Amino acid sequence: GQNIDQPTEMTATEGAIVQINCTYQTSGFNGLFWYQQHAGEAPTFLSYNVLDGLEEKGRFSSFLSRSKGYSYLLLKELQMKDSASYLCAVRGRGSYIPTFGRGTSLIVHP
């Protein structure tokens, strides 16, 4: 099985940078996802990492270290609309289906 840990809640200031960490233990590894979920809405896909390193997409970047069982989502130039829950999900080897962490609630204040 898989065990995924994320901080429950984080706060940050508009315009700042925030890093949301995700650590995992899994039997084999076949990819890590990040999703964003605004309150009362569906999760939306942000990024997918299967190889080590940093993937950048505009203001959002995702990093993976498979040897450390560690990923982070980096959000730059924070905006109020970035207030949401951020879900880390890991897919084990031989499985198509990811297991989701409990999510990190990010609050961006002025």
Added chain:
Amino acid sequence: DAEITQSPRHKITETGRQVTLACHQTWNHNNMFWYRQDLGHGLRLIHYSYGVHDTNKGEVSDGYSVSRSNTEDLPLTLESAASSQTSVYFCASSGTGDGYTFGSGTRLTVV
């Protein structure tokens, strides 16, 4: 545009009743999934399907069933609704790519 839709958006039902939640996607995705989301638990997999006539149990399948008679639909049935099944239910689909597309969710209350 392709989409994935769930209905109803909100449902209140009584304990013991059978309830069916609909999920319809026009992405032509083979893979479809049902999750429930509760405070403190995150998204938990109920059932999933890799294609027509294929169904599989997920982590929390007790009390739920699904059927897949075509590519577009994966209805979720609660055989006899219980208060513990009060939750928000999300349907998702994926193709040969890697990301899920989620429906807007159904908020189910069992009284």
